[in-house]
Amino acid sequence: MSFIIDVKGLTKVFKEVTAVDDLSFSVPKGEVYGFLGQNGAGKSTTIRMLLTLIQPTSGSVSILGKDLLHHRKEVLRQTGAIIEKPDLYKYLTALENISIMARLSGVRLTKQELLRQLERVGLAERATSKVKTFSQGMKQRLGIACALVNNPQLIILDEPTNGLDPQGIADVRNLILSLSKDEGKTIFVSSHLLSEIEVMADSMLIIDKGKKVAEGKAEDLLHPSDTLVQLETANDAETKKLLLQNRWSTYLQNGNGILLKMHRAEVPALNTFLVQNGVEVFSLRSKHSLEDYFLSLTTANQHVDTYPN
């Protein structure tokens, strides 16, 4: 398998804070690669190192088979990116912005070609409007058009759906999938939402406090056999006793309430069993164990101070 990004032992220390700690991962060619972590986990710092915005304290980055440090220009010529929010020149029009980005990327496109790029993200009609009049979603789409203007092999998107409405999120998601499936681009996309990454990514990497927590194929990490089912019934003690008397007992997990770990395909059968045995079910919620794990990561470091009146 060929890798588009190959990172080894990447570390960044800001004064006394280690933002990224000995991070290693490989991004396969042609895939959508999800990069997950809570806010402050080190995602943006990692992405900035991949794009030469900041210098690593140690470690190596190879992109498109070339060492980033020594072949910076060649690598960036094949790369398109949006880092955090797509900041563009607000006092310029959409067409002027994309034209500048094309020239900076080393490509010369005619006005018609630039308009086609804007058309791809639904902004052709606003080509001559100044960016300061655009909504957040339009800016995001223009940012994506600018990132794609040099027809890059690798596209790096840092939280591309931040600040978008549901329709905007769906549009960006569809564009990412289309770029990967139809055009064979490799897309490295970061997010702090597992739900967002799991619908797009072929592979994923989870980091916490700058360290790798999990990496692998999405289908392996999100395998349906790891589905957790949380039950709430009229009488939890009686229900638990009932479940222990038959095949469901093997799925029962320790802890408060009723929690079962099973293959996702078996969830309807459990529901039928409960109904047939007259159990009054208030709620049956299934979620992937990785989601639980990821949630624990994202909430572990958050606390709210409360003050007495």
Add this chain to the structure above:
Amino acid sequence: MWTLTRIELFKIFKKSRTYIAFAAIGAIIILIQLAMYSDGESYLEFMLGNINTAFEIEGNKLNGYFVFYLILHTLLVHVPLLICLVAGDAVAGEANMGTLRLLVTKPISRTGLILSKFLASSIYTLLLLTFMAVLGLGVSVALFGVSDLMVQKSDMFILLDKTDVLWRYAAAYGFAALSMITVAAVAFLFSVFADNSIGPIIAAMSVVIVATILTTMDIPIFNALKPYLFTNHMLNWKGFFDNPVDLREVLKSAGILVLHIILFVSLAVYFFRKKDVLS
């Protein structure tokens, strides 16, 4: 490099703040010209003082060359502040808008990027000075005509023949350009360290003001510093209006200004190449 510089110039001239300096200079020049047109003789009488009673000076003293000299004298003290507006914004303004990270992720070298920005700031400075020269000299000559130029020095008046004036203005323009590019280089260096343009603009203005004060104060401890202060050399454009011109002194000052530009720009390149772009 030229492509990058053209892009930078395009961005500079698309910003409305760019035209503040042109508008300010245009307004000051026109105000001075109108003031001299309506009451220039009184100003001349005040300036000449006892000279008028001791000597009889023939010809058109209030001519276009004289008015432009007056304009230069007034403006070249304040133009640095206007130049700081653009040079101080060159990198810090991009950091503030978030576009600096866009630029740095493009396949262009950081050195090329920073040099093209400085080149664009320098071209802007030259255009501003050209505007000042065309409006100041052109309109003054049209309004007041040409005659011999009378220049007031600290202890004497120098009378320059009208045929001997234009080359002096051209040379003074070149020297003033060098002085102003030095100021642009100071603002530019500060711009590399900041994430908004207000900081470097104020810092560069402060440096110019403090150094100018040190230059003008005649105190022994400051006198020792003066040869190293760029502000001490910036005003040597006036040397072209001495008779004869002390070319050695003027070229020495020009050389020192060039060295300052090289130093400030080299530092800007060095720090920008090492800078972590976090904004």
